[in-house]
Amino acid sequence: MQTPMHLTGRHVLVTGASAGIGRATAVLLSRLGARVTLTGRDETRLADTLAELAGDGHRMAAFDLADIDAIPAWIKELATSHGPFGGLAHCAGLQVSKPVRGVDLAFFDQILHVNLASALALARGLRQKGCHGDAGALVYVASVAAWVGQPGNAVYAASKGGLISAVRSLAMELLRDGLRVNAVAPGLVETEMTERFRATTTAEQFQAIVDRHPLGLGKPEDVANAVAFLLSDASRWITGVTLPVDGGHLVR
Ligand SMILES: NC(=O)c1ccc[n+]([C@@H]2O[C@H](COP(=O)([O-])OP(=O)(O)OC[C@H]3O[C@@H](n4cnc5c(N)ncnc54)[C@H](OP(=O)(O)O)[C@@H]3O)[C@@H](O)[C@H]2O)c1
Numbered sequence: 001m002q003t004p005m006h007l008t009g010r011h012v013l014v015t016g017a018s019a020g021i022g023r024a025t026a027v028l029l030s031r032l033g034a035r036v037t038l039t040g041r042d043e044t045r046l047a048d049t050l051a052e053l054a055g056d057g058h059r060m061a062a063f064d065l066a067d068i069d070a071i072p073a074w075i076k077e078l079a080t081s082h083g084p085f086g087g088l089a090h091c092a093g094l095q096v097s098k099p100v101r102g103v104d105l106a107f108f109d110q111i112l113h114v115n116l117a118s119a120l121a122l123a124r125g126l127r128q129k130g131c132h133g134d135a136g137a138l139v140y141v142a143s144v145a146a147w148v149g150q151p152g153n154a155v156y157a158a159s160k161g162g163l164i165s166a167v168r169s170l171a172m173e174l175l176r177d178g179l180r181v182n183a184v185a186p187g188l189v190e191t192e193m194t195e196r197f198r199a200t201t202t203a204e205q206f207q208a209i210v211d212r213h214p215l216g217l218g219k220p221e222d223v224a225n226a227v228a229f230l231l232s233d234a235s236r237w238i239t240g241v242t243l244p245v246d247g248g249h250l251v252r
Helices: 020-031 043-052 068-082 105-126 154-173 192-198 203-211 220-231
Strands: 011-015 035-039 085-090 132-141 179-186 242-245
Touching: 011 020, 011 068, 011 105, 020 035, 020 043, 020 085, 020 220, 035 043, 035 068, 068 085, 068 105, 085 105, 085 220, 105 132, 105 154, 132 154, 132 220, 154 179, 179 220, 220 242
Parallel strands: 011 035, 011 085, 085 132, 132 179, 179 242
Antiparallel strands: none
């Protein structure tokens, strides 16, 4: 029996595919039948992900998403050479802790470009003529940081809060293109990003954050499962929402 979770034949762009949540997402989508285009900056690590994918027709296309203005033309090129997209899983992101006294415009721009401006540029790219099929879905990876206060995290939190707000408007704007737009908001997940964050805290501070997750820390696959759901027809009546995937963090 084929379930509505299948993605057979769907061409999906996965950003952040060289590590963590993006890599787990790409692997799962390939197992669900999608044809995946992987992107990130590190070609060696993208090749490692490519080697893990199930099925055929996948490829990698290294790109620096901080180059916002170049994104729409790049998407056009990908769609022209490998067919229109039926989905986007935007998993690329950057978290750097910095107290507000150290925040300058360069830091603000760096985080906001990768986490928020790229999300809008990807939507702009995908809605171009010939870049998407008759129906599709965009899924963005936000964060519970948008809703939960954490010292030194104001810029990252603002970027993810902005993303959650943008998702609602994009969902309305892209209706006529047949594109649904949703987000997931993970709690703390075991990835390299979390390892880097752990290095900036004391063991007690890190444990206190872990303790705020009743189901424990998440695995990249936990987030990938939710992304796959929001990409698939199982969520065909859902648009404009942000789904917490956080081990109970927000309700604790
Ligand atoms: N881990 C968590 O606890 C957690 C919690 C909530 C939300 N999130 C969000 O989940 C997403 C994935 O996080 P993760 O933990 O998997 O992070 P990660 O292990 O650090 O991976 C980040 C990914 O983003 C890509 N990336 C970063 N800057 C880029 C740029 N300028 N251009 C293109 N790609 C870029 C990296 O690829 P290259 O290095 O190859 O460029 C890498 O594949 C992020 O949006 C993050 O904010 C994570």
